[in-house]
Structures are given as C-alpha cells and as structure tokens.
Amino acid sequence: MQSISPSPSKTLKSLISDHKPQIRQKILGPNHTARIRVVQCIYRPDSANFSGGVGSNRHDWQSSCAILASKVVSQQQETEKSGNSEITAVNGHKTLDLVPIENLPKPLTIMDLSPAPMHGSQLRVAYQGVPGAYSEAAAGKAYPKCEAIPCDQFEVAFQAVELWIADRAVLPVENSLGGSIHRNYDLLLRHRLHIVGEVQLPVHHCLLALPGVRKEYLNRVISHPQALAQCELTLTKLGLNVCREAVDDTAGAAEFVAANNLRDTAAIASARAADLYGLQILADGIQDDSGNVTRFVMLAREPIIPRTDRPFKTSIVFAHDKGTSVLFKVLSAFAFRNISLTKIESRPHRNRPIRLVDDANVGTAKHFEYMFYIDFEASMAEVRAQNALAEVQEFTSFLRVLGSYPMDMTPWSPPRGD
Numbered sequence: 436m437q438s439i440s441p442s443p444s445k446t447l448k449s450l451i452s453d454h455k456p457q458i459r460q461k462i463l464g465p466n467h468t469a470r471i472r473v474v475q476c477i478y479r480p481d482s483a484n485f486s487g488g489v490g491s492n493r494h495d496w497q498s499s500c501a502i503l504a505s506k507v508v509s510q511q512q513e514t515e516k517s518g519n520s521e522i523t524a525v526n527g528h529k530t531l532d533l534v535p536i537e538n539l540p541k542p543l544t545i546m547d548l549s550p551a552p553m554h555g556s557q558l559r560v561a562y563q564g565v566p567g568a569y570s571e572a573a574a575g576k577a578y579p580k581c582e583a584i585p586c587d588q589f590e591v592a593f594q595a596v597e598l599w600i601a602d603r604a605v606l607p608v609e610n611s612l613g614g615s616i617h618r619n620y621d622l623l624l625r626h627r628l629h630i631v632g633e634v635q636l637p638v639h640h641c642l643l644a645l646p647g648v649r650k651e652y653l654n655r656v657i658s659h660p661q662a663l664a665q666c667e668l669t670l671t672k673l674g675l676n677v678c679r680e681a682v683d684d685t686a687g688a689a690e691f692v693a694a695n696n697l698r699d700t701a702a703i704a705s706a707r708a709a710d711l712y713g714l715q716i717l718a719d720g721i722q723d724d725s726g727n728v729t730r731f732v733m734l735a736r737e738p739i740i741p742r743t744d745r746p747f748k749t750s751i752v753f754a755h756d757k758g759t760s761v762l763f764k765v766l767s768a769f770a771f772r773n774i775s776l777t778k779i780e781s782r783p784h785r786n787r788p789i790r791l792v793d794d795a796n797v798g799t800a801k802h803f804e805y806m807f808y809i810d811f812e813a814s815m816a817e818v819r820a821q822n823a824l825a826e827v828q829e830f831t832s833f834l835r836v837l838g839s840y841p842m843d844m845t846p847w848s849p850p851r852g853d
C-alpha cells in the first residue's frame with residue numbers, strides 16, 4: 436500500500452482528498468466509504484500530542500489518525516442520535532461531510548431554467564399513466580423526440596409543468612366514443628397553463644392476458660374507464676359478460692395483470708403495453724368503432740403567439756351571473772362572423788353551483804350554474820375572432836382564453852383492419 440506522509444503545510448482535509456481511498460480505510464476501516472467526517476485541523480510539526488494538531492512523524496501521524504478515527508466514530512454516533520448529521524464539532528473544530536466526487540450535485544445552469552430546451556436537449560413532456568399508455572403515444576406524436584414523463588394523475592402532470600419538472604403536458608380532453616374527459620376541463624380552469632396545440636390519436640384497443648390464458652378463463656376485465664366505455668359492445672359480443680373494473684390507465688391495467696400473475700383477468704390496452712408487460716393479445720381492435728379517436732391538448736407555461744398562416748383553433752371558458760340564458764347571445768357572436776364551433780362543454784360552476792330564484796307566490800326555484808367551454812375555428816390574430824370575443828365579454832361575468840393554437844390537420848389514415 437502506498438505510504439502517506441503528511442507535509443507540514445497541508446490540512447488534514449486536503450490530505451484526505453489527495454489520498455482518499457487509503458485515508459478512508461486508515462481512519463474509518465475498509466467498509467466505511469460513503470459518509471466520511473473529516474476534522475479540519477492544521478498539521479503542526481511542533482505539537483507533540485493531538486489537540487487540534489497532529490505529530491511530526493509517521494508514527495505520530497498514524498496514532499493521530501487512530502485517535503481521530505475513534506473521535507470521529509463516537510462523534511458520528513452522537514450526531515446521529517441527536518439527528519444532526521450535517522455539521523458537528525470535534526475539539527472545537529467544525530467537521531464536514533465529504534461526498535464522493537462522482538455524486539457531487541451539479542450546479543443549476545441557466546439552461547435548466549429555460550422553458551424550452553434551446554440547448555438541444557430533449558423536451559420533457561408529462562403525461563398521465565405508465566409507459567404503454569395512449570397518452571404516452573400522444574406525447575410522442577405531439578413532440579416526436581421528447582422525453583415522456585409518466586405521472587400517476589392528471590393533476591400531477593399539470594403541476595410537473597408548473598414546477599418546471601416538465602416543459603409540456605399532453606392530456607386527453609375528449610374521445611369520439613366515450614365523450615369528454617371532464618376532469619381535465621376542471622383542471623384547465625384550476626391551473627394557469629395555456630393550450631399550445633392539439634393532437635388527435637387513433638386509439639386501437641387490444642384484449643390482453645397472461646400467456647396461455649384463454650377467454651373462457653376470464654371473470655374480470657380491467658382498464659381505464661374511457662377504454663372500458665369504448666369497448667363495451669365488443670366485449671359483450673365476445674361473450675365477456677364478466678365484471679369490469681376501472682383503473683387509472685390502460686397500460687397500468689396490463690402491468691397489474693402481469694405483476695400479480697392474474698390468470699382470470701384481462702386488460703384492455705395497447706399492443707405496445709402487451710410487449711412491455713409480456714402479455715398475449717387475445718383480441719385485436721376491440722373498440723366499438725374502428726375510427727376511435729382521442730383528442731389531446733398540449734399545455735405549456737407560456738401561450739404561443741397566434742398566427743393566421745395556417746388553421747388555428749381557440750379555446751375559451753366563460754360564465755354568466757344570470758345562468759344559461761346568455762348562451763344564445765354568446766353563440767350568435769360566433770355565428771354572425773361565420774366562425775364555426777367545434778366543441779361545447781358545460782361543467783358545474785364550482786364556486787356557485789346553484790342559484791336560488793325566489794318567487795314570493797310560487798316558492799323557490801333552484802337553477803344549476805355552469806362554466807361553458809367552447810372551441811372555435813379561428814385564430815386570436817384574426818380581427819373577427821377578436822370582435823367575437825369582445826362581444827362575448829359584454830354578456831359574460833367571467834371569460835378566459837385557454838389558448839389559440841394550430842389545429843391538428845394530420846391526414847386521416849384508415850384504422851387497421853378496415
């Protein structure tokens with residue numbers, strides 16, 4: 436083993452850095468490598484005994500190390516008992532943790548704070564579900580070379596973008612068979628993210644089970660509630676009048692069947708989920724309509740600048756103090772300007788879900804109050820859209836533009852098997 440002789444001018448800390456592996460073994464023994472405490476004391480040739488300094492020859496040095504080791508170990512035990520594991524004092528001197536060099540944290544750079552990675556690194560895109568979920572495929576379609584970040588809930592995907600853990604989120608809002616994904620409409624209102632794009636994904640469902648399992652063995656089918664709804668008729672046609680159970684996402688259902696070795700349960704999920712979790716495809720294309728499509732929105736912290744050189748869509752949400760009576764006026768603001776609406780959705784007005792209408796003679800009527808969501812085919816850069824919104828604002832007590840973004844114009848490719 437290489438011998439270690441301290442030079443008079445060196446601190447013990449720098450000596451230990453220079454000869455890390457050997458010193459670690461000398462002081463703390465061969466098994467103690469990770470969390471080292473070092474006494475910061477100056478080597479003084481004139482000091483005979485250790486009292487903050489070490490002796491002048493190799494023998495002194497070694498015994499000082501031995502004293503140090505015992506002090507450090509006992510000090511460490513005390514520190515751990517008291518719960519303070521960061522900095523402590525030996526003989527009045529501060530001790531420091533030495534982190535192994537390979538684990539040292541890297542300082543944040545301006546690049547880590549940039550909204551879109553202009554430095555060439557991958558865009559981080561949050562989606563709900565686990566790998567193999569349709570939302571992961573939608574994230575890949577929206578941002579082809581992205582790093583897809585799985586989130587266990589929609590809310591987490593929103594927060595991942597707000598907290599700069601992700602650059603974008605891609606979340607489903609409606610399906611051609613199952614209808615709206617209401618949770619995401621509510622979350623769009625609760626959070627401050629902007630819709631910066633949309634992507635439509637053909638959804639092709641498979642019935643998955645463990646290898647060797649036959650349809651007759653099944654007494655349960657599990658999947659995301661939307662996927663169960665999209666396959667309802669086909670499951671019945673396949674003779675699968677078994678119990679349906681909803682789980683968080685389709686790929687999560689496949690993972691669950693595989694991880695728990697469930698031979699009586701099938702999952703509805705993608706062919707990619709079958710591959711990832713080692714399941715066989717019992718039936719392919721089990722959605723009730725072969726043209727099954729889910730629409731996803733792309734969300735970012737900043738809006739994009741609306742343009743007029745390609746087809747744009749704008750999404751708004753509004754409410755009115757006098758309830759639904761205003762809806763006709765709002766819709767006419769678009770109709771007069773030849774602006775087509777592509778979607779209307781209403782959700783309970785959370786802050787004021789019910790309005791009481793008192794009529795002294797007849798009694799009290801209760802009206803439900805709503806938030807209305809509208810998507811229309813125009814860009815906020817167009818004067819007709821600006822005028823329409825100016826008019827809408829006159830009739831409404833609350834109006835927010837959720838985003839003005841390019842429409843997904845991907846050519847329609849016929850579904851597999853047609």
Ligand SMILES: O=C(O)C(=O)C[C@]1(C(=O)O)C=C[C@@H](O)C=C1
Nearest residue numbers: 568569570607659661684685729
């Ligand atoms: O569970 C998944 O794989 C999802 O990506 C979620 C989801 C949805 O929320 O609608 C997405 C697309 C399909 O419509 C089915 C499920």
